[in-house]
Amino acid sequence: MEQQEIDVAAGVSKSVALIACTAMSVFYVAILYFPALILRLPPPSSFKSFLIRRFVCAAISSIVSLVACSLILPIRRWDVANLFGVFGFRLDHIWQALVFPLSLTSLMYTGSFVSKLLLAHSTCSEHWNNGGNLSVDCIKGILQQFICCILSMASNVSCWRNYFVAPLTEELVFRACMISLLLCGGFSTYTVIFLCPVFFSLAHLNHLLEFYLQKNCSFLKACTVVGFQLGYTVIFGWYASFLFVRTGHLVAPLVAHIFCNFMGLPAIVSHRSGM
Template sequence: MALDLAAIHWFQGPSLLVLMGVHLEGIFAAACLPLLLTMVLFFGPLIQLVMDYPWDFLEGMKMFLDPQFWAQCLADMRWMRNQVVAPLTEELVFRACMLPMLVPCTGLSRAIITCPLFFGVAHFHHVIELLKFRQGTVVGIFLSAVFQFSYTAVFGAYTAFIFIRTGHLIGPVLCHSFCNYMGFPAIGAALEHPHKVTIFFFYLLGVILFFLLLFPMTDPTFYGSLAICHLTKPDTSTSVCT
Protein backbone atom coordinates (compact mmCIF):
# COMPACT_ATOMS: atom_id res chain seq x y z
CA MET A 1 0.00 0.00 0.00
CA ALA A 2 1.43 3.39 -1.01
CA LEU A 3 2.31 5.77 1.78
CA ASP A 4 0.58 9.15 1.98
CA LEU A 5 3.49 11.60 2.06
CA ALA A 6 1.23 14.43 3.24
CA ALA A 7 0.11 12.33 6.20
CA ILE A 8 3.74 11.50 7.07
CA HIS A 9 4.61 15.19 6.96
CA TRP A 10 1.62 15.95 9.22
CA PHE A 11 2.63 13.42 11.88
CA GLN A 12 6.21 14.64 11.80
CA GLY A 13 5.06 18.22 12.33
CA PRO A 14 4.21 20.14 15.51
CA SER A 15 1.91 18.61 18.11
CA LEU A 16 -1.75 19.60 18.31
CA LEU A 17 -1.26 21.64 21.50
CA VAL A 18 1.63 23.57 19.95
CA LEU A 19 -0.48 24.30 16.85
CA MET A 20 -3.18 25.60 19.20
CA GLY A 21 -0.68 27.93 20.86
CA VAL A 22 -0.46 26.03 24.14
CA HIS A 23 3.24 25.64 24.95
CA LEU A 24 5.94 27.20 27.14
CA GLU A 25 8.55 28.35 24.62
CA GLY A 26 8.61 32.17 24.64
CA ILE A 27 5.51 32.33 26.84
CA PHE A 28 6.69 35.30 28.92
CA ALA A 29 7.17 37.48 25.85
CA ALA A 30 3.88 36.18 24.40
CA ALA A 31 2.03 37.19 27.57
CA CYS A 32 3.59 40.66 27.92
CA LEU A 33 4.41 42.16 24.51
CA PRO A 34 1.00 41.83 22.74
CA LEU A 35 -0.73 43.16 25.86
CA LEU A 36 1.62 46.14 26.00
CA LEU A 37 1.01 46.75 22.29
CA THR A 38 -2.76 46.75 22.89
CA MET A 39 -2.32 49.18 25.80
CA VAL A 40 -0.40 51.48 23.45
CA LEU A 41 -3.39 51.47 21.09
CA PHE A 42 -5.60 52.43 24.07
CA PHE A 43 -3.20 55.18 25.17
CA GLY A 44 -5.81 57.90 24.67
CA PRO A 45 -8.63 56.11 26.55
CA LEU A 46 -6.21 55.23 29.36
CA ILE A 47 -5.14 58.86 29.74
CA GLN A 48 -8.79 59.88 29.66
CA LEU A 49 -9.56 57.33 32.38
CA VAL A 50 -6.72 58.58 34.59
CA MET A 51 -7.80 62.21 34.13
CA ASP A 52 -11.44 61.43 34.97
CA TYR A 53 -10.72 59.04 37.83
CA PRO A 54 -7.34 59.95 39.35
CA TRP A 55 -5.99 57.44 41.79
CA ASP A 56 -2.75 56.96 43.68
CA PHE A 57 -0.41 54.54 41.91
CA LEU A 58 0.92 52.91 45.09
CA GLU A 59 -2.58 52.41 46.47
CA GLY A 60 -3.58 50.89 43.16
CA MET A 61 -0.64 48.48 43.27
CA LYS A 62 -1.53 47.48 46.83
CA MET A 63 -5.08 46.72 45.71
CA PHE A 64 -3.79 44.75 42.70
CA LEU A 65 -1.59 42.62 44.97
CA ASP A 66 -4.30 42.12 47.60
CA PRO A 67 -5.63 38.51 47.53
CA GLN A 68 -8.97 39.74 48.87
CA PHE A 69 -9.39 41.96 45.81
CA TRP A 70 -8.94 38.96 43.50
CA ALA A 71 -11.23 36.84 45.67
CA GLN A 72 -13.97 39.43 45.18
CA CYS A 73 -13.37 39.46 41.42
CA LEU A 74 -13.51 35.67 41.19
CA ALA A 75 -16.78 35.68 43.12
CA ASP A 76 -18.33 38.14 40.63
CA MET A 77 -19.94 36.11 37.85
CA ARG A 78 -20.07 39.09 35.47
CA TRP A 79 -16.37 39.78 35.99
CA MET A 80 -15.56 36.12 35.46
CA ARG A 81 -17.59 36.06 32.24
CA ASN A 82 -16.10 39.22 30.76
CA GLN A 83 -12.49 38.90 31.90
CA VAL A 84 -11.88 35.15 32.02
CA VAL A 85 -14.48 32.85 30.47
CA ALA A 86 -15.35 34.82 27.32
CA PRO A 87 -11.74 35.72 26.36
CA LEU A 88 -10.50 32.19 26.98
CA THR A 89 -13.31 30.28 25.25
CA GLU A 90 -13.67 32.65 22.29
CA GLU A 91 -9.94 32.79 21.57
CA LEU A 92 -9.69 29.03 22.01
CA VAL A 93 -12.45 28.42 19.45
CA PHE A 94 -11.89 31.22 16.93
CA ARG A 95 -8.10 31.42 17.05
CA ALA A 96 -6.53 28.25 18.49
CA CYS A 97 -8.97 25.81 16.85
CA MET A 98 -10.12 27.63 13.73
CA LEU A 99 -6.89 29.16 12.43
CA PRO A 100 -4.92 25.88 12.18
CA MET A 101 -7.81 24.50 10.09
CA LEU A 102 -8.14 27.57 7.87
CA VAL A 103 -4.47 28.26 7.17
CA PRO A 104 -3.80 25.10 5.05
CA CYS A 105 -6.85 25.96 2.92
CA THR A 106 -6.66 29.74 2.64
CA GLY A 107 -3.10 30.70 3.50
CA LEU A 108 -2.06 32.99 6.32
CA SER A 109 -3.27 36.36 5.07
CA ARG A 110 -6.72 35.13 4.01
CA ALA A 111 -7.10 33.21 7.28
CA ILE A 112 -6.50 36.42 9.24
CA ILE A 113 -9.33 38.05 7.28
CA THR A 114 -11.71 35.07 7.14
CA CYS A 115 -11.53 33.89 10.76
CA PRO A 116 -12.86 37.19 12.25
CA LEU A 117 -15.99 36.98 10.08
CA PHE A 118 -17.08 33.89 12.01
CA PHE A 119 -16.14 35.66 15.24
CA GLY A 120 -18.26 38.68 14.32
CA VAL A 121 -21.29 36.60 13.30
CA ALA A 122 -21.07 34.70 16.60
CA HIS A 123 -21.92 37.95 18.42
CA PHE A 124 -25.24 38.35 16.59
CA HIS A 125 -27.00 36.50 19.41
CA HIS A 126 -27.16 39.90 21.14
CA VAL A 127 -29.63 40.98 18.42
CA ILE A 128 -32.00 38.15 19.37
CA GLU A 129 -31.83 39.19 23.02
CA LEU A 130 -32.50 42.85 22.23
CA LEU A 131 -35.41 42.01 19.93
CA LYS A 132 -36.86 39.53 22.40
CA PHE A 133 -36.89 42.03 25.25
CA ARG A 134 -37.69 44.97 22.92
CA GLN A 135 -34.71 47.01 24.06
CA GLY A 136 -34.84 49.61 21.29
CA THR A 137 -36.23 49.96 17.80
CA VAL A 138 -35.61 47.40 15.08
CA VAL A 139 -33.53 49.89 13.07
CA GLY A 140 -31.52 50.90 16.14
CA ILE A 141 -30.85 47.29 17.07
CA PHE A 142 -29.81 46.47 13.49
CA LEU A 143 -27.39 49.42 13.33
CA SER A 144 -25.97 48.44 16.70
CA ALA A 145 -25.47 44.88 15.44
CA VAL A 146 -23.69 46.09 12.29
CA PHE A 147 -21.39 48.28 14.40
CA GLN A 148 -20.65 45.44 16.81
CA PHE A 149 -19.98 43.06 13.92
CA SER A 150 -17.51 45.54 12.39
CA TYR A 151 -15.77 46.18 15.70
CA THR A 152 -15.49 42.50 16.65
CA ALA A 153 -14.32 41.55 13.14
CA VAL A 154 -11.50 44.10 13.26
CA PHE A 155 -10.56 42.98 16.75
CA GLY A 156 -10.69 39.34 15.61
CA ALA A 157 -8.31 40.09 12.75
CA TYR A 158 -5.93 41.72 15.23
CA THR A 159 -5.90 38.75 17.62
CA ALA A 160 -5.60 36.34 14.68
CA PHE A 161 -2.55 38.32 13.56
CA ILE A 162 -1.10 38.11 17.09
CA PHE A 163 -1.80 34.37 17.29
CA ILE A 164 0.00 33.67 14.01
CA ARG A 165 2.91 36.06 14.69
CA THR A 166 3.55 34.75 18.23
CA GLY A 167 2.36 31.15 17.98
CA HIS A 168 0.75 31.50 21.42
CA LEU A 169 -2.83 31.56 22.68
CA ILE A 170 -2.07 33.55 25.84
CA GLY A 171 -1.46 36.84 24.00
CA PRO A 172 -4.87 36.96 22.27
CA VAL A 173 -6.60 35.90 25.52
CA LEU A 174 -4.99 38.68 27.58
CA CYS A 175 -5.62 41.29 24.86
CA HIS A 176 -9.25 40.15 24.65
CA SER A 177 -9.65 40.44 28.41
CA PHE A 178 -8.09 43.91 28.44
CA CYS A 179 -10.33 45.13 25.60
CA ASN A 180 -13.39 43.75 27.37
CA TYR A 181 -12.41 45.77 30.42
CA MET A 182 -11.77 48.97 28.46
CA GLY A 183 -14.73 48.69 26.09
CA PHE A 184 -14.99 50.74 22.91
CA PRO A 185 -13.25 54.13 23.32
CA ALA A 186 -15.63 56.81 24.62
CA ILE A 187 -15.21 59.18 21.67
CA GLY A 188 -18.35 61.15 22.57
CA ALA A 189 -17.12 61.80 26.11
CA ALA A 190 -13.72 62.79 24.76
CA LEU A 191 -15.33 65.37 22.46
CA GLU A 192 -17.05 66.98 25.44
CA HIS A 193 -14.06 66.73 27.79
CA PRO A 194 -12.60 70.02 29.11
CA HIS A 195 -9.13 68.77 28.09
CA LYS A 196 -10.22 67.29 24.77
CA VAL A 197 -7.19 68.62 22.86
CA THR A 198 -4.82 66.83 25.23
CA ILE A 199 -6.88 63.65 25.17
CA PHE A 200 -7.10 63.54 21.36
CA PHE A 201 -3.36 64.13 21.16
CA PHE A 202 -2.85 60.93 23.15
CA TYR A 203 -5.51 59.15 21.06
CA LEU A 204 -3.56 60.03 17.92
CA LEU A 205 -0.20 59.28 19.52
CA GLY A 206 -1.42 55.86 20.62
CA VAL A 207 -2.64 54.94 17.12
CA ILE A 208 0.61 56.11 15.50
CA LEU A 209 2.77 54.23 18.01
CA PHE A 210 0.61 51.14 17.62
CA PHE A 211 1.20 50.91 13.87
CA LEU A 212 4.89 51.70 14.27
CA LEU A 213 5.32 48.97 16.91
CA LEU A 214 2.92 46.38 15.43
CA PHE A 215 5.54 44.31 13.61
CA PRO A 216 8.55 44.97 15.91
CA MET A 217 6.65 43.92 19.07
CA THR A 218 5.24 40.82 17.38
CA ASP A 219 8.56 39.78 15.85
CA PRO A 220 8.46 35.96 15.74
CA THR A 221 12.07 35.76 16.98
CA PHE A 222 10.80 36.70 20.46
CA TYR A 223 8.47 33.71 20.63
CA GLY A 224 10.30 30.72 19.16
CA SER A 225 9.28 28.69 16.12
CA LEU A 226 5.83 29.39 14.68
CA ALA A 227 4.10 26.03 14.40
CA ILE A 228 1.15 27.33 12.40
CA CYS A 229 3.50 28.49 9.62
CA HIS A 230 4.39 24.82 9.03
CA LEU A 231 0.85 24.35 7.70
CA THR A 232 1.45 26.57 4.68
CA LYS A 233 3.14 25.58 1.46
CA PRO A 234 6.62 27.08 0.94
CA ASP A 235 5.51 28.95 -2.16
CA THR A 236 2.56 30.56 -0.36
CA SER A 237 4.33 31.85 2.76
CA THR A 238 3.96 35.52 3.54
CA SER A 239 5.76 38.12 5.64
CA VAL A 240 3.40 37.29 8.53
CA CYS A 241 5.72 34.47 9.58
CA THR A 242 8.96 36.42 9.25
Protein backbone atom coordinates (compact mmCIF):
# COMPACT_ATOMS: atom_id res chain seq x y z
CA MET A 1 0.00 0.00 0.00
CA GLU A 2 1.21 3.49 -0.72
CA GLN A 3 2.97 5.27 2.10
CA GLN A 4 0.48 8.15 2.18
CA GLU A 5 -2.29 5.66 2.93
CA ILE A 6 -0.61 3.88 5.84
CA ASP A 7 0.94 6.87 7.53
CA VAL A 8 -2.22 7.34 9.59
CA ALA A 9 -0.90 5.12 12.38
CA ALA A 10 -0.66 7.84 14.98
CA GLY A 11 -4.22 7.56 16.24
CA VAL A 12 -4.63 3.78 16.76
CA SER A 13 -2.89 1.78 19.48
CA LYS A 14 -1.86 -1.83 19.01
CA SER A 15 -4.28 -3.02 21.68
CA VAL A 16 -7.21 -1.23 20.03
CA ALA A 17 -6.28 -2.71 16.64
CA LEU A 18 -6.07 -6.24 18.07
CA ILE A 19 -9.33 -5.92 20.01
CA ALA A 20 -11.11 -4.55 16.94
CA CYS A 21 -9.81 -7.36 14.73
CA THR A 22 -10.85 -9.98 17.29
CA ALA A 23 -14.31 -8.42 17.59
CA MET A 24 -14.78 -8.35 13.81
CA SER A 25 -13.69 -11.98 13.54
CA VAL A 26 -16.10 -13.11 16.26
CA PHE A 27 -18.93 -10.99 14.86
CA TYR A 28 -18.43 -12.40 11.35
CA VAL A 29 -19.14 -15.90 12.68
CA ALA A 30 -21.63 -15.08 15.45
CA ILE A 31 -24.03 -13.21 13.18
CA LEU A 32 -24.49 -16.36 11.09
CA TYR A 33 -26.31 -17.91 14.05
CA PHE A 34 -28.15 -14.72 14.99
CA PRO A 35 -31.42 -15.48 13.11
CA ALA A 36 -31.90 -18.85 14.82
CA LEU A 37 -30.54 -18.17 18.32
CA ILE A 38 -31.55 -14.54 18.89
CA LEU A 39 -34.41 -13.79 16.51
CA ARG A 40 -35.82 -17.32 16.95
CA LEU A 41 -36.64 -17.57 13.27
CA PRO A 42 -37.84 -20.97 12.05
CA PRO A 43 -35.29 -23.19 10.29
CA PRO A 44 -34.92 -22.46 6.56
CA SER A 45 -37.25 -24.51 4.39
CA SER A 46 -34.52 -25.34 1.88
CA PHE A 47 -30.78 -25.25 1.39
CA LYS A 48 -31.21 -22.24 -0.89
CA SER A 49 -33.09 -20.34 1.82
CA PHE A 50 -30.41 -21.31 4.32
CA LEU A 51 -27.64 -19.89 2.14
CA ILE A 52 -29.58 -16.72 1.30
CA ARG A 53 -30.06 -16.10 5.01
CA ARG A 54 -26.33 -16.50 5.51
CA PHE A 55 -25.63 -14.18 2.57
CA VAL A 56 -27.62 -11.46 4.31
CA CYS A 57 -25.81 -12.06 7.61
CA ALA A 58 -22.39 -11.96 5.94
CA ALA A 59 -23.30 -8.74 4.12
CA ILE A 60 -24.42 -7.10 7.37
CA SER A 61 -21.21 -8.22 9.07
CA SER A 62 -19.10 -6.73 6.28
CA ILE A 63 -20.95 -3.40 6.34
CA VAL A 64 -20.72 -3.14 10.14
CA SER A 65 -16.99 -3.95 10.03
CA LEU A 66 -16.36 -1.32 7.34
CA VAL A 67 -18.27 1.33 9.29
CA ALA A 68 -16.56 0.45 12.58
CA CYS A 69 -13.15 0.45 10.92
CA SER A 70 -13.89 3.83 9.32
CA LEU A 71 -14.70 5.28 12.75
CA ILE A 72 -11.58 3.85 14.37
CA LEU A 73 -9.09 4.84 11.67
CA PRO A 74 -7.70 8.37 12.18
CA ILE A 75 -8.86 9.65 8.82
CA ARG A 76 -10.96 12.74 8.24
CA ARG A 77 -14.55 11.57 8.04
CA TRP A 78 -15.25 13.43 4.83
CA ASP A 79 -12.10 12.24 3.06
CA VAL A 80 -13.99 9.48 1.27
CA ALA A 81 -11.43 9.01 -1.51
CA ASN A 82 -8.59 8.39 0.95
CA LEU A 83 -10.78 6.08 3.03
CA PHE A 84 -11.68 4.02 -0.03
CA GLY A 85 -7.99 3.88 -0.92
CA VAL A 86 -7.12 2.51 2.53
CA PHE A 87 -9.70 -0.25 2.05
CA GLY A 88 -8.27 -1.10 -1.37
CA PHE A 89 -11.05 0.37 -3.52
CA ARG A 90 -8.87 1.97 -6.20
CA LEU A 91 -8.71 2.30 -9.96
CA ASP A 92 -5.03 3.11 -10.46
CA HIS A 93 -3.00 0.17 -11.79
CA ILE A 94 -6.15 -1.95 -11.74
CA TRP A 95 -5.00 -4.21 -14.59
CA GLN A 96 -1.73 -5.01 -12.83
CA ALA A 97 -3.68 -5.79 -9.66
CA LEU A 98 -5.83 -8.21 -11.65
CA VAL A 99 -3.39 -9.89 -14.03
CA PHE A 100 -0.27 -10.29 -11.89
CA PRO A 101 -1.91 -11.90 -8.83
CA LEU A 102 -4.02 -14.16 -11.03
CA SER A 103 -0.95 -15.24 -13.02
CA LEU A 104 1.03 -15.83 -9.84
CA THR A 105 -1.80 -17.84 -8.29
CA SER A 106 -2.20 -19.98 -11.40
CA LEU A 107 1.39 -21.20 -11.02
CA MET A 108 0.21 -23.34 -8.09
CA TYR A 109 -2.07 -25.18 -10.51
CA THR A 110 0.49 -25.83 -13.23
CA GLY A 111 0.26 -29.56 -12.60
CA SER A 112 -3.53 -29.50 -12.88
CA PHE A 113 -3.38 -27.48 -16.10
CA VAL A 114 -0.82 -29.83 -17.67
CA SER A 115 -2.87 -32.87 -16.66
CA LYS A 116 -6.02 -31.39 -18.22
CA LEU A 117 -4.12 -30.47 -21.40
CA LEU A 118 -2.79 -34.02 -21.69
CA LEU A 119 -6.29 -35.38 -21.19
CA ALA A 120 -7.66 -33.03 -23.86
CA HIS A 121 -4.83 -34.01 -26.23
CA SER A 122 -5.55 -37.68 -25.64
CA THR A 123 -9.28 -37.19 -26.28
CA CYS A 124 -8.64 -35.22 -29.49
CA SER A 125 -6.14 -37.81 -30.74
CA GLU A 126 -8.65 -40.59 -30.13
CA HIS A 127 -11.30 -38.56 -31.95
CA TRP A 128 -9.04 -38.03 -34.98
CA ASN A 129 -7.93 -41.67 -35.04
CA ASN A 130 -11.56 -42.77 -35.18
CA GLY A 131 -12.09 -40.71 -38.32
CA GLY A 132 -13.57 -37.66 -36.67
CA ASN A 133 -12.94 -34.11 -37.74
CA LEU A 134 -13.26 -30.64 -36.29
CA SER A 135 -16.55 -29.70 -37.90
CA VAL A 136 -18.71 -26.65 -37.31
CA ASP A 137 -21.25 -28.81 -35.47
CA CYS A 138 -18.51 -30.06 -33.16
CA ILE A 139 -17.43 -26.51 -32.32
CA LYS A 140 -21.05 -25.49 -31.74
CA GLY A 141 -21.51 -28.43 -29.41
CA ILE A 142 -18.49 -27.42 -27.37
CA LEU A 143 -19.69 -23.82 -27.15
CA GLN A 144 -23.18 -24.92 -26.14
CA GLN A 145 -21.77 -27.11 -23.38
CA PHE A 146 -19.67 -24.19 -22.14
CA ILE A 147 -22.67 -21.82 -22.13
CA CYS A 148 -24.81 -24.40 -20.33
CA CYS A 149 -22.10 -24.79 -17.72
CA ILE A 150 -21.96 -21.02 -17.14
CA LEU A 151 -25.75 -20.75 -16.89
CA SER A 152 -25.87 -23.68 -14.49
CA MET A 153 -23.29 -22.03 -12.25
CA ALA A 154 -25.13 -18.69 -12.39
CA SER A 155 -28.33 -20.33 -11.13
CA ASN A 156 -26.57 -22.40 -8.45
CA VAL A 157 -26.71 -20.77 -5.02
CA SER A 158 -23.67 -22.75 -3.87
CA CYS A 159 -21.64 -21.21 -6.68
CA TRP A 160 -22.74 -17.76 -5.57
CA ARG A 161 -21.48 -18.61 -2.08
CA ASN A 162 -18.15 -20.03 -3.22
CA TYR A 163 -17.31 -17.58 -5.99
CA PHE A 164 -18.90 -14.31 -4.89
CA VAL A 165 -20.36 -13.87 -1.41
CA ALA A 166 -17.78 -15.73 0.67
CA PRO A 167 -14.68 -14.34 -1.10
CA LEU A 168 -16.01 -10.77 -1.18
CA THR A 169 -17.18 -10.59 2.44
CA GLU A 170 -14.11 -12.40 3.78
CA GLU A 171 -11.70 -10.17 1.90
CA LEU A 172 -13.57 -7.06 3.03
CA VAL A 173 -13.44 -8.02 6.70
CA PHE A 174 -10.20 -9.98 7.02
CA ARG A 175 -8.08 -8.07 4.54
CA ALA A 176 -9.44 -4.57 3.88
CA CYS A 177 -10.52 -3.82 7.45
CA MET A 178 -8.06 -5.81 9.55
CA ILE A 179 -4.88 -5.10 7.62
CA SER A 180 -5.68 -1.39 7.59
CA LEU A 181 -6.21 -1.42 11.37
CA LEU A 182 -3.08 -3.45 12.09
CA LEU A 183 -0.91 -1.24 9.89
CA CYS A 184 -2.35 1.86 11.51
CA GLY A 185 -1.73 0.25 14.89
CA GLY A 186 1.99 0.35 14.24
CA PHE A 187 2.59 -3.32 13.40
CA SER A 188 5.28 -3.98 10.83
CA THR A 189 4.31 -5.16 7.37
CA TYR A 190 5.65 -8.68 7.90
CA THR A 191 3.92 -8.95 11.27
CA VAL A 192 0.62 -7.94 9.68
CA ILE A 193 1.02 -10.46 6.85
CA PHE A 194 1.59 -13.32 9.30
CA LEU A 195 -0.78 -12.13 12.05
CA CYS A 196 -3.90 -11.27 10.06
CA PRO A 197 -4.56 -14.85 8.83
CA VAL A 198 -4.76 -15.99 12.46
CA PHE A 199 -8.05 -14.10 12.77
CA PHE A 200 -9.12 -15.52 9.41
CA SER A 201 -8.48 -19.07 10.62
CA LEU A 202 -10.11 -18.60 14.01
CA ALA A 203 -13.29 -17.62 12.19
CA HIS A 204 -13.41 -21.18 10.83
CA LEU A 205 -13.44 -22.82 14.29
CA ASN A 206 -17.23 -22.89 14.19
CA HIS A 207 -16.86 -25.70 11.65
CA LEU A 208 -15.60 -27.88 14.50
CA LEU A 209 -18.99 -27.72 16.22
CA GLU A 210 -20.81 -28.18 12.92
CA PHE A 211 -18.87 -31.36 12.10
CA TYR A 212 -19.09 -32.71 15.64
CA LEU A 213 -22.72 -31.88 16.47
CA GLN A 214 -24.57 -31.62 13.17
CA LYS A 215 -22.75 -34.19 11.03
CA ASN A 216 -22.22 -36.67 13.91
CA CYS A 217 -18.49 -36.98 13.26
CA SER A 218 -16.21 -38.22 16.00
CA PHE A 219 -14.37 -35.50 17.87
CA LEU A 220 -11.02 -36.76 16.55
CA LYS A 221 -12.24 -36.76 12.94
CA ALA A 222 -13.78 -33.31 13.36
CA CYS A 223 -10.51 -31.98 14.80
CA THR A 224 -8.55 -33.55 11.93
CA VAL A 225 -10.79 -32.07 9.23
CA VAL A 226 -10.96 -28.63 10.83
CA GLY A 227 -7.24 -28.68 11.60
CA PHE A 228 -6.53 -29.31 7.92
CA GLN A 229 -8.87 -26.44 7.00
CA LEU A 230 -7.12 -24.13 9.46
CA GLY A 231 -3.78 -25.10 7.96
CA TYR A 232 -4.56 -24.15 4.38
CA THR A 233 -6.59 -21.09 5.40
CA VAL A 234 -3.53 -19.79 7.27
CA ILE A 235 -1.30 -20.41 4.25
CA PHE A 236 -3.77 -18.78 1.87
CA GLY A 237 -4.24 -15.93 4.35
CA TRP A 238 -0.51 -15.20 4.29
CA TYR A 239 -0.61 -15.11 0.51
CA ALA A 240 -3.76 -12.97 0.30
CA SER A 241 -2.42 -10.55 2.92
CA PHE A 242 0.81 -10.23 0.93
CA LEU A 243 -1.16 -9.44 -2.23
CA PHE A 244 -3.20 -6.77 -0.47
CA VAL A 245 -0.20 -5.11 1.18
CA ARG A 246 1.92 -5.35 -1.96
CA THR A 247 -0.66 -3.96 -4.39
CA GLY A 248 -2.92 -1.85 -2.17
CA HIS A 249 -5.86 -3.24 -4.15
CA LEU A 250 -8.64 -5.35 -2.65
CA VAL A 251 -9.24 -6.89 -6.05
CA ALA A 252 -5.83 -8.63 -5.93
CA PRO A 253 -6.60 -11.04 -3.05
CA LEU A 254 -10.22 -11.21 -4.20
CA VAL A 255 -9.44 -12.66 -7.64
CA ALA A 256 -6.92 -15.04 -6.06
CA HIS A 257 -9.57 -16.17 -3.55
CA ILE A 258 -12.19 -16.76 -6.25
CA PHE A 259 -9.70 -18.58 -8.47
CA CYS A 260 -8.58 -20.88 -5.64
CA ASN A 261 -12.18 -21.64 -4.69
CA PHE A 262 -12.90 -22.52 -8.32
CA MET A 263 -9.83 -24.72 -8.76
CA GLY A 264 -9.83 -26.35 -5.32
CA LEU A 265 -6.66 -27.69 -3.76
CA PRO A 266 -3.77 -28.15 -6.23
CA ALA A 267 -3.35 -31.69 -7.54
CA ILE A 268 -0.35 -33.31 -5.90
CA VAL A 269 -0.51 -36.70 -7.62
CA SER A 270 -1.72 -37.37 -11.15
CA HIS A 271 -4.08 -40.31 -11.71
CA ARG A 272 -2.74 -40.78 -15.25
CA SER A 273 -0.48 -43.78 -15.71
CA GLY A 274 1.57 -42.18 -18.44
CA MET A 275 1.54 -40.64 -21.89
